[in-house]
Amino acid sequence: MTKDSADTTEPTSAAPGDTNRTAESAEPIANGDVATAKKEAAEHYDRYVRAVADHENFRKRTVREKEELRLFAASRVLEDLLPVLDNLGLGLAAAKQPNADVKALTAGVEMVLTQLKSALANHGLKEIAPAGQVFDPNLHEAISHQPSADVPAEHVSTVVRTGYSLNGRLLRPASVVVSSGPAKEGKS
Numbered sequence: 383m384t385k386d387s388a389d390t391t392e393p394t395s396a397a398p399g400d401t402n403r404t405a406e407s408a409e410p411i412a413n414g415d416v417a418t419a420k421k422e423a424a425e426h427y428d429r430y431v432r433a434v435a436d437h438e439n440f441r442k443r444t445v446r447e448k449e450e451l452r453l454f455a456a457s458r459v460l461e462d463l464l465p466v467l468d469n470l471g472l473g474l475a476a477a478k479q480p481n482a483d484v485k486a487l488t489a490g491v492e493m494v495l496t497q498l499k500s501a502l503a504n505h506g507l508k509e510i511a512p513a514g515q516v517f518d519p520n521l522h523e524a525i526s527h528q529p530s531a532d533v534p535a536e537h538v539s540t541v542v543r544t545g546y547s548l549n550g551r552l553l554r555p556a557s558v559v560v561s562s563g564p565a566k567e568g569k570s
Contacts (some may be wrong), residue, residue, distance in 0.1 A: 462504060463501055473494060505548075510547060523557050525559060527561070530563070535561055541558055542558060
């Protein structure tokens with residue numbers, strides 16, 4: 383084969399995935415192929431429109447369910463608190479009686495308080511009452527320092543207001559008085 387004959391040979395047909403085919407080598411598409419392509423395009427478009435509609439319906443349903451969850455999230459807790467409310471009403475009615483027994487009323491209020499604490503604990507509420515513990519600024523709010531012969535320095539000597547956590551998350555820190563240790567003698 384000579385150099386001249388190599389230059390004049392026809393190019394071979396392009397590979398099936400070759401996008402660099404020239405217009406001269408492309409064969410015209412038959413009418414049946416165009417109709418098939420249009421049908422496939424219509425089917426793909428229809429699937430696309432349905433997918434968009436499904437996505438929009440899913441989004442709306444999710445928003446609706448989230449709103450319902452927000453509105454009714456407290457229902458379980460409130461159902462458990464209804465007996466406490468009932469017992470408080472009964473206790474108040476008993477207290478209004480002319481011959482009300484203070485000791486019986488006190489015992490009744492203590493029972494209702496225990497019932498309330500139990501109902502709240504069943505839903506993950508935990509008291510933070512750190513009397514005698516080392517002061518922890520993550521759980522306690524120091525409202526003052528006070529000398530104490532009985533409580534070591536930097537320990538909680540008095541709980542002014544109980545703190546609470548819900549499932550390990552702090553809701554309210556305990557307000558406490560922190561011991562500064564034994565009182566120091568003043569210099570004369």
